[in-house]
Amino acid sequence: MNAVPVPALPNALRPKAMPIARHGEPQHGAAPVSSVQTRCGTCNLREVCLPCGMQQLDMALLDEVVYTRKRIKRGESLYRLGSGFESLYAVRSGFFKSRVVLEDGRDQVTGFHMAGEVLGMDGIGTNSHTADVIALEDSDVCVIPYSHLETPRLRHQLHKVMSRELVRDQGVMMLLGTMRAEERLAAFLLNLSQRFVARGYACDEFHLRMTRDEIGSYLGLSLETVSRLFSRFQDEDLITVQQKHICILDIPGLRSMMSRDQD
Amino acid sequence: MNAVPVPALPNALRPKAMPIARHGEPQHGAAPVSSVQTRCGTCNLREVCLPCGMQQLDMALLDEVVYTRKRIKRGESLYRLGSGFESLYAVRSGFFKSRVVLEDGRDQVTGFHMAGEVLGMDGIGTNSHTADVIALEDSDVCVIPYSHLETPRLRHQLHKVMSRELVRDQGVMMLLGTMRAEERLAAFLLNLSQRFVARGYACDEFHLRMTRDEIGSYLGLSLETVSRLFSRFQDEDLITVQQKHICILDIPGLRSMMSRDQD
DNA sequence: CGTACCTTTGATAGAGTTCAAGAACGGTGG
DNA sequence: CCACCGTTCTTGAACTCTATCAAAGGTACG
Numbered sequence: 001m002n003a004v005p006v007p008a009l010p011n012a013l014r015p016k017a018m019p020i021a022r023h024g025e026p027q028h029g030a031a032p033v034s035s036v037q038t039r040c041g042t043c044n045l046r047e048v049c050l051p052c053g054m055q056q057l058d059m060a061l062l063d064e065v066v067y068t069r070k071r072i073k074r075g076e077s078l079y080r081l082g083s084g085f086e087s088l089y090a091v092r093s094g095f096f097k098s099r100v101v102l103e104d105g106r107d108q109v110t111g112f113h114m115a116g117e118v119l120g121m122d123g124i125g126t127n128s129h130t131a132d133v134i135a136l137e138d139s140d141v142c143v144i145p146y147s148h149l150e151t152p153r154l155r156h157q158l159h160k161v162m163s164r165e166l167v168r169d170q171g172v173m174m175l176l177g178t179m180r181a182e183e184r185l186a187a188f189l190l191n192l193s194q195r196f197v198a199r200g201y202a203c204d205e206f207h208l209r210m211t212r213d214e215i216g217s218y219l220g221l222s223l224e225t226v227s228r229l230f231s232r233f234q235d236e237d238l239i240t241v242q243q244k245h246i247c248i249l250d251i252p253g254l255r256s257m258m259s260r261d262q263d
Numbered sequence: 264m265n266a267v268p269v270p271a272l273p274n275a276l277r278p279k280a281m282p283i284a285r286h287g288e289p290q291h292g293a294a295p296v297s298s299v300q301t302r303c304g305t306c307n308l309r310e311v312c313l314p315c316g317m318q319q320l321d322m323a324l325l326d327e328v329v330y331t332r333k334r335i336k337r338g339e340s341l342y343r344l345g346s347g348f349e350s351l352y353a354v355r356s357g358f359f360k361s362r363v364v365l366e367d368g369r370d371q372v373t374g375f376h377m378a379g380e381v382l383g384m385d386g387i388g389t390n391s392h393t394a395d396v397i398a399l400e401d402s403d404v405c406v407i408p409y410s411h412l413e414t415p416r417l418r419h420q421l422h423k424v425m426s427r428e429l430v431r432d433q434g435v436m437m438l439l440g441t442m443r444a445e446e447r448l449a450a451f452l453l454n455l456s457q458r459f460v461a462r463g464y465a466c467d468e469f470h471l472r473m474t475r476d477e478i479g480s481y482l483g484l485s486l487e488t489v490s491r492l493f494s495r496f497q498d499e500d501l502i503t504v505q506q507k508h509i510c511i512l513d514i515p516g517l518r519s520m521m522s523r524d525q526d
Numbered sequence: 527c528g529t530a531c532c533t534t535t536g537a538t539a540g541a542g543t544t545c546a547a548g549a550a551c552g553g554t555g556g
Numbered sequence: 557c558c559a560c561c562g563t564t565c566t567t568g569a570a571c572t573c574t575a576t577c578a579a580a581g582g583t584a585c586g
Contacts, residue, residue, distance in 0.1 A: 169435075212564075487575075
């Protein structure tokens with residue numbers, strides 16, 4: 001029942017279109033306990049997942065790829081710093097955060113991850129993971145043993161995914177390095193919006209799965225600043241906020257907030 | 264003549280050990296104009312370069328890998344945002360910065376790159392580069408056509424390099440997201456020091472190849488703050504600074520500067 | 527040898543943090 | 557159904573760190 005990212009909310013909050021975001025397999029009344037077999041060829045996420053860009057390729061190839069599924073409950077971790085690396089994980093449904101922790105206890109949220117995104121690549125280099133990945137809601141992942149990445153196409157897809165991750169990181173550095181608080185939050189909202197759209201959900205209305213604290217950590221701001229900015233954006237009719245429920249009213253307005261010259 | 268990262272400086276500044284940092288090939292009087300053939304098997308950088316970790320593997324394998332070399336003069340770019348992706352580049356000698364530029368002109372230095380490091384992986388995802396990479400001194404790279412990464416070992420090495428890059432980015436996010444100015448600069452100096460050591464240079468004495476402005480951009484600080492902190496670190500006998508020439512006097516002191524509890 | 531760039535240092539101001547307190551929400555159990 | 561609890565969110569006020577503005581000194585390179 002957690003296949004839809006916005007679980008128990010009024011109709012208005014449901015995705016306007018959801019061609020992708022349901023499980024490929026029929027969902028039985030009782031959720032499967034932990035590991036199920038899943039076939040890429042029938043997975044509705046295939047257009048945004050690891051083999052993204054493979055639509056034009058032989059489906060036959062995809063059909064052969066079968067992964068184990070794993071459920072992670074809200075608050076539990078997919079993996080932790082120091083745990084051994086064996087597999088990559090594709091998020092099937094749900095929402096994760098990744099974070100790194102400093103010796104003195106400070107931590108930094110390094111990313112939020114939704115359906116179709118790939119996790120675990122930090123472990124390839126040292127054979128053990130360098131971050132914690134924690135489910136922000138009950139979630140489902142496909143386990144992709146690293147050793148199974150045998151076909152050239154799939155390997156190239158992995159390269160693409162990793163490369164995009166590097167590019168995403170550049171964006172975060174830009175955000176943390178040069179942007180002011182309001183620009184960061186605007187960029188954050190627009191990014192979330194884009195990613196929801198890519199998954200067939202409404203671009204202008206969604207439910208934040210993370211706390212103000214987690215947003216703040218990710219954006220390099222205090223939770224109070226995040227809260228204040230949400231209120232200010234609302235005053236300026238850019239968005240509406242009710243706790244974790246966000247409506248974006250003025251996408252161009254948010255966008256213009258990100259270029260400095262025109263205040 | 265630019266093989267040594269510290270070109271024209273007093274003896275004290277020269278690397279204390281330099282088992283790695285000279286060209287594998289005999290250097291002819293006049294520097295080669297642009298492209299030369301280079302063999303990994305005889306390259307003195309092989310222990311820190313793309314095939315790092317391959318020491319224990321067949322050298323025979325390495326010997327077959329031959330790359331084209333390319334010279335980039337100070338101030339020139341290895342590639343630019345939007346330029347097509349074909350190859351990865353391994354830095355043989357010299358020093359680079361990478362940066363991304365926002366529409367409104369602001370830019371962010373996203374990394375500094377020295378001998379043995381691999382550049383260009385940002386281009387794999389979209390088949391075009393997403394950043395500018397600019398030489399901070401006359402430099403030398405090996406051109407590694409992406410299509411040549413054919414052996415399983417080499418591919419795995421690429422995965423490792425990319426993964427480590429992702430982990431490095433996590434570190435930068437931690438830096439930009441949670442650290443204060445002094446912590447950032449301390450972390451920066453310690454990181455540089457470590458990387459020099461890995462290449463056989465002195466850990467406590469080196470020549471900065473970048474300006475205060477570039478350091479500031481990388482660390483999310485203004486150049487004035489960087490300059491002030493250098494001066495303060497000097498007052499506190501942690502380092503000595505003379506323009507771009509740095510001596511680290513107290514590594515533990517710098518390290519303790521990075522944990523917040525003990526002020 | 528002069529010019530352009532880089533660096534240092536001071537004074538001021540502003541953005542965002544921190545501390546604090548109260549309000550809203552969500553779940554639990556009586 | 558309501559009261560209760562912990563967690564999350566909001567808002568205010570004071571303070572701090574860092575940016576910005578400004579000017580002078582140094583260095584390097586043509």
